[in-house]
Amino acid sequence: MTDYAFVLGKNWTLSIAELLEYLTDRAIDYEIVDYSRTAIILDLHRYFEPRELGDIQEALGGCYKIGKVVSNFNKDLAVRAFPAEGNIHRDARGRLRECPWVDRIWGNVKGKKIKFGFSTYPLVNYESDIDLKKLTLGLDEWTKRTLSEKGARRAVYYAYDDTDPDNPDMPNMALWPQTVAEQTLYKPPNSEILILLTTNRMYIANTIVLYDSMLQKYRDESRPYVAAEISTSPKICRTLLNLAGARRGDTILDPFCGTGTLLMEGALLGMRVIGIELDGNTAQGARSNLKWLGKDLGEHLDYKVVKGDARDANKLIQETVDAVAFEPELGPVFDNPPQPKKAKSIIDDLIKLYKQTLNAIATRLRPGGRVGMTLPVINAVGNQVNVDVYRMTDGTPFTVRKMLRRSQLGSQEKIDDRVKLYPNRETLPERKRGQVVQRDVLMLSKS
Structure with a gap:
């Protein structure tokens, strides 16, 4: 699979325009698989080394994280497993509880100490049909349990940060880049795992590189x-x-x-x-x-x-x-x-x-x-x-x-x-x- 997820800045249309212009200028072949107001999924038609993705991330002004897609599901699965209202469908929860992304991100985890955390990015700023908080914490808990069952020496997760200061009434389900960097969640065997919700799909991606907000703050100040x-x-x-x-x-x-x-x-x-x-x-x-x-x-x-x-x-x-x-x-x-x-x-x-x-x-x-x-x-x-x-x-x-x-x-x-x-x-x-x-x-x- 050569699908990559790009987490967009608040000006999502400009972020996408910049990204596509960057790829076009460098003759990097791509196809838009899917997108939302918070992320875009691109098939880059080949595997990119972390160093190559780092070069792309460093150059872009409107992209905060780049991850490799490891799983994707029909969005209805998340709606039925974690409905904002109505009854929970246990069969849907059962499918997600299998955590197929664990093997694809970590492989053999026996004896390893692992830190991780899920960050959820909805279609727009919210999802009316899905309880995002329960979805995020549910996948955190099930992934921790799966890692332990597969022999990880220790597995701990970091939950999402406080609300967005620019939108205090809007729940924030994503880890800030600063938190991911401070906890080294982007360095194996640790991982930040992205939940990306689009019109009809739910993508799971493993963060490879991210925007260095602390370094930028240091230079500004x-x-x-x-x-x-x-x-x-x-x-x-x-x-x-x-x-x-x-x-x-x-x-x-x-x-x-x-x-x-x-x-x-x-x-x-x-x-x-x-x-x-x-x-x-x-x-x-x-x-x-x-x-x-x-x-x-x-x-x-x-x-x-x-x-x-x-x-x-x-x-x-x-x-x-x-x-x-x-x-x-x-x-x-x-x-x-x-x-x-x-x-x-x-x-x-x-x-x-x-x-x-x-x-x-x-x-x-x-x-x-x-x-x-x-x-x-x-x-x-x-x-x-x-x-x-x-x-x-x-x-x-x-x-x-x-x-x-x-x-x-x-x-x-x-x-x-x-x-x-x-x-x-x-x-x-x-x-x-x-x-x-x-x-x-x-x-x-x-x-």
Whole structure:
């Protein structure tokens, strides 16, 4: 079996778009087996070594865990075994109590000390027909019993963590990546086991690699120069790099580099990075951050940060770059929604800035190169005001490269309408609750 499970970030559509773009760029053959709002199952058509999966995980901004699928069942089995309401079907529980995944994950367990834990990922944020808590703890208990019966010296499990701080009313049935790392559940003979519920199936997968949240937190807090108001999240930076088609060894440009977060992420992925920043103090801060990162890694990083205007990129840098990724100036910060007329005026000014910047970077971007960028969406009084991407690219050598292309998705006939992906998207939303200025994500190709 060559099916692999990818646990998605909260922006599940963008996570899937990034993953499929990453695989397509590297000519990694795949077929979508199934998906939900929390995970996607892909047949990668060959076995991937843990090191290879680690490289994929490290590069992705919208993926938290990758596991190998070891079993799958009709979802109705879970509904009958652990119904949210109604009678329990003992025959369904009997089938799950057999725990066929134990042999496939561990093989011979005789004499071994084993730590494990199940993490459950539902179709959406909940499952109306299944008692997720009982399902998760039930498989924990039955797996522990099976391991003991097969001769394990000791078997203990870790239950799911507290509720999601962003959604305190929503029960969380999954172990945080930090917990999995701290308890070394991803290192054999230990295991984190994923329960992945889709429209019609329940998949069981063994976590192979996961997002290192503690390392990311350390880098965020330890770098010498921080300016939260102009800093983009590291995970979005990696997503933008992947949408731009950036790869190890490439030279990438961020013409609005700010404190250098995207440059740092590119450098961590083995890229040569160039940044342009209008403010002199912030440009020096970006240099300080990159210098600190090189010392922390014990490696020489190939980077350059120049003070200047993004619209003068063709004058400020002379070398050809392979990809461009950035979060541009998004306009003023609002405490309250502005009037539509004011919002439209701001967007009009920003379109001029973006158009001039795209024409400048086009002279330095290689033929066929790509741009991954964000765009502002202003929640004005009564409606949203956003950037017309075709007006922005008119008069530039760039065209919109659509995401979630129909050729990437395949058939979705049997997918629940709540999770159905709409193909050929020009932009995808990247939203933060409560902010007046939101973001869209866009991918461009140089013609």
